[in-house]
Amino acid sequence: MRNAALVLGLIGGLLSLLVGFASFGYTEVVDAVGEIDGVAKQVENVGLIRTVSFLAPILAIAGGAMAKVRALWGGVLMSVAAGSMYYAFGFGVFTMFPIGFVTLGGILALAAGKPDEPKSHF
Numbered sequence: 001m002r003n004a005a006l007v008l009g010l011i012g013g014l015l016s017l018l019v020g021f022a023s024f025g026y027t028e029v030v031d032a033v034g035e036i037d038g039v040a041k042q043v044e045n046v047g048l049i050r051t052v053s054f055l056a057p058i059l060a061i062a063g064g065a066m067a068k069v070r071a072l073w074g075g076v077l078m079s080v081a082a083g084s085m086y087y088a089f090g091f092g093v094f095t096m097f098p099i100g101f102v103t104l105g106g107i108l109a110l111a112a113g114k115p116d117e118p119k120s121h122f
Helices: 002-033 046-066 071-089 096-111
Strands: none
Touching (some): 002 046, 002 071, 002 096, 046 071, 046 096, 071 096
């Protein structure tokens, strides 16, 4: 389960990186160029979009990387990343796979109760 959480967290984090680049870039372009009627309108909470665009991919990738050794911490980080992406961006065509992968990775990491390998963690 930890290996699956690792892979899902990394893939979901990389996909959320693309969503983050697009979202942050969109807010920057609208700030620079201005709103265009019927084409580009600035989002309500620019700070939220920019913060989640930066933090969610980092949390997802870090959580996926931690899932093998520290499954609880990794699962919590991936769950926070998925929840923040859902809150900021909603569930749509471009966010369904990043949110789905990171959520499933977080669930699998949290469900991995015992270590896969019998070794000390300290």
